[in-house]
Amino acid sequence: YIITNDGVTVANQLFDYVVVGGGTAGLTIANRLTENPQITVLVIEAGLNAQNDSRVTDPGSFSIADYSDLQWGYTTVNQTISGRSLGLTVGKVLGGSSSINGMQWTRGTVSQYDAMEKLGNPGWNFASMQQYMKKAEAFHTPNEAQINLGVTFSSDAHGKSGRVITGFPNPYPCPLCKLWDALVNATIQIIPGLRSGGNIDQCSGHPNGVARCSYSIIPGASDGPTAGVNIRSSAAQSFLYSLPPNNRPNLHVLTGHLATKIIWNSKSRTELPTPQAIAFQDVESPQFSFLALVKREVIVSSGSIGSPKFLELSGIGNRRLLESLNITVISDLSSVGTNLQDQAGTIGIYSSAFQLNASVLHSPPQGAAAFVTLPQMLGAEGAQKYISRLTQTITQRATEIVELGAGVNVEGVSRMLEAQVAQFGEDNAPVVEIVLSSQTSSQTFGTAAWILLPQYRGTVHIVSSDPMVPPALNPNYLLNSNDLSLLVNTSTLSRQMFNIPSVKELYTSELLPGISVQTQTDFENYVHDNYFAVLHPIGTVPMLPRALGGAVDANLRVYGVKGVRVADASILPLQISAHLSSTVYGIAEKAADLIKHESS
Numbered sequence: 001y002i003i004t005n006d007g008v009t010v011a012n013q014l015f016d017y018v019v020v021g022g023g024t025a026g027l028t029i030a031n032r033l034t035e036n037p038q039i040t041v042l043v044i045e046a047g048l049n050a051q052n053d054s055r056v057t058d059p060g061s062f063s064i065a066d067y068s069d070l071q072w073g074y075t076t077v078n079q080t081i082s083g084r085s086l087g088l089t090v091g092k093v094l095g096g097s098s099s100i101n102g103m104q105w106t107r108g109t110v111s112q113y114d115a116m117e118k119l120g121n122p123g124w125n126f127a128s129m130q131q132y133m134k135k136a137e138a139f140h141t142p143n144e145a146q147i148n149l150g151v152t153f154s155s156d157a158h159g160k161s162g163r164v165i166t167g168f169p170n171p172y173p174c175p176l177c178k179l180w181d182a183l184v185n186a187t188i189q190i191i192p193g194l195r196s197g198g199n200i201d202q203c204s205g206h207p208n209g210v211a212r213c214s215y216s217i218i219p220g221a222s223d224g225p226t227a228g229v230n231i232r233s234s235a236a237q238s239f240l241y242s243l244p245p246n247n248r249p250n251l252h253v254l255t256g257h258l259a260t261k262i263i264w265n266s267k268s269r270t271e272l273p274t275p276q277a278i279a280f281q282d283v284e285s286p287q288f289s290f291l292a293l294v295k296r297e298v299i300v301s302s303g304s305i306g307s308p309k310f311l312e313l314s315g316i317g318n319r320r321l322l323e324s325l326n327i328t329v330i331s332d333l334s335s336v337g338t339n340l341q342d343q344a345g346t347i348g349i350y351s352s353a354f355q356l357n358a359s360v361l362h363s364p365p366q367g368a369a370a371f372v373t374l375p376q377m378l379g380a381e382g383a384q385k386y387i388s389r390l391t392q393t394i395t396q397r398a399t400e401i402v403e404l405g406a407g408v409n410v411e412g413v414s415r416m417l418e419a420q421v422a423q424f425g426e427d428n429a430p431v432v433e434i435v436l437s438s439q440t441s442s443q444t445f446g447t448a449a450w451i452l453l454p455q456y457r458g459t460v461h462i463v464s465s466d467p468m469v470p471p472a473l474n475p476n477y478l479l480n481s482n483d484l485s486l487l488v489n490t491s492t493l494s495r496q497m498f499n500i501p502s503v504k505e506l507y508t509s510e511l512l513p514g515i516s517v518q519t520q521t522d523f524e525n526y527v528h529d530n531y532f533a534v535l536h537p538i539g540t541v542p543m544l545p546r547a548l549g550g551a552v553d554a555n556l557r558v559y560g561v562k563g564v565r566v567a568d569a570s571i572l573p574l575q576i577s578a579h580l581s582s583t584v585y586g587i588a589e590k591a592a593d594l595i596k597h598e599s600s
């Protein structure tokens with residue numbers, strides 16, 4: 001493969017496929033398509049190649065604050081709840097968000113993947129997705145020492161021969177084991193019925209419970225010079241750097257260049273528009289712009305913010321919006337940029353009473369995570385009331401979402417809200433995640449906790465035809481009062497953990513929420529003023545039947561044009577009780593197979 005940041009070297013060349021975005025999904029697809037030496041692929045990535053940057057490679061250095069040059073710097077519009085603009089970090093680097101994410105390796109519930117099929121996407125169910133998520137993965141089975149230190153897993157949940165290496169840090173960061181043990185036990189004490197131990201595995205389709213985190217990392221060797229040095233398994237590491245040298249001359253990766261739009265073949269009345277070329281420009285020197293010619297297809301893998309932006313700039317989107325910006329309408333598809341779903345969270349931070357040892361470096365900071373169901377959060381009766389509130393308001397809420405411009409039609413949004421209510425109810429999906437983590441740099445530990453299945457919906461739309469101008473992001477965080485109250489419950493519950501004596505002896509003071517936060521009203525104010533963006537945006541190019549507000553079909557083809565697919569987190573119609581990367585790899589593996597089968 002060839003990685004270059006010189007646009008001239010690929011300008012005016014013809015490629016079978018051009019992939020827009022060298023992120024989690026984009027690099028997976030590019031790798032799989034170029035397994036056939038006859039197929040040429042160009043990946044265009046706006047970010048740079050950070051192959052040897054320890055902020056990326058070293059899992060112990062995970063720190064969003066240090067990634068300013070590796071991310072897009074997006075902020076939301078001022079949110080109705082709290083009036084604040086929130087940072088919405090998204091990777092802008094080879095490997096995309098997989099190069100800067102928290103590396104937690106988890107999946108949603110069986111019924112959440114099955115819901116995609118029920119919403120009108122044949123073949124998108126748990127059985128198929130689990131097969132593809134496993135195809136992407138090469139799991140390091142934990143050794144006895146790791147198991148003795150609290151790791152649980154289910155071998156069946158994992159792929160063994162894929163490219164993304166996953167597992168647990170080696171050696172296991174023992175100086176923190178007493179902390180994880182105390183926090184995990186506290187979680188079990190305050191959340192009745194929470195599963196723990198046994199073969200709990202957050203990739204099994206049954207994530208409910210508390211367990212030590214597994215990660216997308218290459219565990220350190222047991223001896224030799226790399227002993228104890230874990231390395232991040234990003235999409236770039238897994239699908240590019242680990243290819244044998246001199247392999248894949250048919251795979252071209254251009255970094256530091258922004259794909260600006262699709263140039264279309266002239267439109268005849270009878271045929272759907274097809275892409276002729278991709279326009280792209282140097283990020284540092286936008287006056288240098290080029291074309292790459294497309295033989296077969298364009299695959300848009302620019303992520304949940306980048307993909308709707310690129311489609312709109314290419315003339316695919318809401319007619320009124322595009323015309324107001326003088327963009328020629330190629331496909332009037334008002335679903336593009338709607339249905340944005342990110343989660344909202346809250347934190348608790350405590351000053352450690354013991355030294356958080358430097359030897360834990362090279363391990364991700366999150367030690368364990370609890371995935372909690374609604375009855376476990378609110379009790380059986382509280383959960384029942386919550387679910388009836390959601391059930392009784394489906395049409396009303398769908399109407400409000402459509403009025404906000406965050407959905408296209410009431411029937412489609414209602415169908416999705418119904419599917420979500422079923423997950424809260426009979427499917428008993430986790431609705432809250434509580435991550436237990438520590439920071440050696442500040443000698444603190446605590447929780448980050450968030451609602452997993454928000455009921456609010458938002459938008460992402462371009463505001464200019466200039467590709468350098470960021471889109472307007474409006475997730476409408478916590479606009480639904482049920483979501484807000486659940487997050488307040490989450491915050492109060494997290495505090496209870498730190499009142500348990502075995503945890504209390506591990507810290508000297510509570511930094512956040514802070515001891516002044518005591519009453520229900522205090523917690524409401526704390527959450528209102530301090531909630532943060534969880535950075536799991538999905539759904540902005542939803543895979544659904546067009547009549548229900550979809551933008552791509554079950555083959556990921558964009559409606560109203562030919563030869564353009566979208567494959568990344570943006571196609572997920574509904575949020576899942578998980579972190580997203582494993583699911584995105586699954587989407588990408590499946591997309592590659594769909595493309596291969598169609599072209600063979």
Ligand SMILES: Cc1cc2nc3c(=O)[nH]c(=O)nc-3n(C[C@H](O)[C@H](O)[C@H](O)COP(=O)(O)OP(=O)(O)OC[C@H]3O[C@@H](n4cnc5c(N)ncnc54)[C@H](O)[C@@H]3O)c2cc1C
Pocket residue numbers: 020021022023024025026044045046047064089090091092093094095096097098100101102103104105106257258259260301302303304306307310535536537567568569570579580581582584
């Ligand atoms: C800070 C952070 C922490 C996270 N933690 C976790 C975690 O612990 N576990 C987990 O599973 N998930 C986590 N996630 C979420 C997960 O990493 C992402 O959801 C997933 O990687 C998204 O994959 P994607 O392919 O949709 O987009 P991305 O991986 O973001 O890829 C999109 C790529 O397209 C590029 N691009 C966009 N527009 C253009 C354009 N016009 N031209 C050229 N290039 C373009 C971008 O620069 C980017 O590289 C986290 C995310 C973040 C940001």
